[in-house]
Amino acid sequence: MEEIVEKTIKIPEAVGHISVVGEQDSNLRILEENFQVRIIARGNTLKILGKQQEAEAACQVLEELIAAAKRNKIFTRDDVLTAIKITRSLKSASPATDLPDVAATPMETISTFLGYIKPRTEGQRAMMEALNKNDIVFAVGPAGTGKTYLAVALAVAHLKENLVKKIVLARPAVEAGESLGFLPGDYKEKIDPYLKPLYDALEDMLPRDLLKRFLEQQIIEILPLAYMRGRTLNNAFVILDEAQNTTFMQMKMFLTRLGINSKSIITGDITQIDLPTKKDSGLVSSFYVLSGIEGIAFVKLTNRDVVRHPLVKDIIDAYERYDEKQNSKEK
Structure with missing residues (x-):
């Protein structure tokens, strides 16, 4: 049985908490349903519990939400589902043959x-x-x-x-x-x-x-x-x-x-x-x-x-x- 890992993400003080987690933690519930993880919110700290790959994917989407919140963007349910879909496709798909080989390139900002x-x-x-x-x-x-x-x-x-x-x-x-x-x-x-x-x-x-x-x-x-x-x-x-x-x-x-x-x-x-x-x-x-x-x-x-x-x-x-x-x- 694959080991359960724990990952932690902190929401910066300058970022609106609700913009990231959603009303009544709705964004977190969507992530839990789609990645089979458990997310515990304590103040500005989020703990993600789950299998390694699922927990990492959930963290990646949360980082997207935080980056968007810094730009004063509030994610809708559809936005969250789109971010999840993209994250899953990046992890499962191999690079297209007609694109430059950037699979090993670190994600830049x-x-x-x-x-x-x-x-x-x-x-x-x-x-x-x-x-x-x-x-x-x-x-x-x-x-x-x-x-x-x-x-x-x-x-x-x-x-x-x-x-x-x-x-x-x-x-x-x-x-x-x-x-x-x-x-x-x-x-x-x-x-x-x-x-x-x-x-x-x-x-x-x-x-x-x-x-x-x-x-x-x-x-x-x-x-x-x-x-x-x-x-x-x-x-x-x-x-x-x-x-x-x-x-x-x-x-x-x-x-x-x-x-x-x-x-x-x-x-x-x-x-x-x-x-x-x-x-x-x-x-x-x-x-x-x-x-x-x-x-x-x-x-x-x-x-x-x-x-x-x-x-x-x-x-x-x-x-x-x-x-x-x-x-x-x-x-």
Whole structure:
């Protein structure tokens, strides 16, 4: 019979106790049910009793809850279940063959102005590892894999550590079934909804007053891709989001903006191309044009890296099966 071990985790004084354990210890009860452990809460100290592997997994999820609480995030039941699901998949799954071999890489943390963020999946860890070794990283994968959020976190960490002097976040303004012309306001007001996900990520990582100051001083710039033409970006961390909606020439223009002591992450999902012809995507063509160039890395995230609601992965799988059936009919 496997020995029962005891592990201890302390909730920092600055972190809200309820944010971690949940109302009436509801988060702890979820962990007990899913990991077959017993968790005893005494003040800010949590004791986890169970078999070695189960106790370690429960501790890992608790550390995620504490890290989120430091960012003033309150976990819902679905968030806790998602964290459990991810933890189990990381322990049981072997690294994907098309990802960099980072299985032996220790779990690192990303230091932002509002606390620490951890990569939560193999694909996210592969993004971090690739950026450590390369100046340009393409991170491609389905919705919900945290590509944009992690890219922004890495950019903020580089700014915080004075490794770069500014952050530039860009998105192509492609109409995804909606017409900009019929939206109210001037061009900036029309384009802001396309850039909102980037603002949302930044608000999790910088105090509001500091973010406002950085935006006013253009230490952080959030802009449509077209506004980058003609610029050279030195000492900058540059992110291109939704890159599947760039054309061949737009992708070339973006990549050639990179200056001295700069890094870039390009994120996108080739299943969500909104261009009239999918083969025109600058993200798709980049695989063929840039493959094999030293200093450029491609990281593929998969459905296993989805970190949103547990149903998101099932939804992605269902759409992929549907697309495969449609493609086979067309053939």
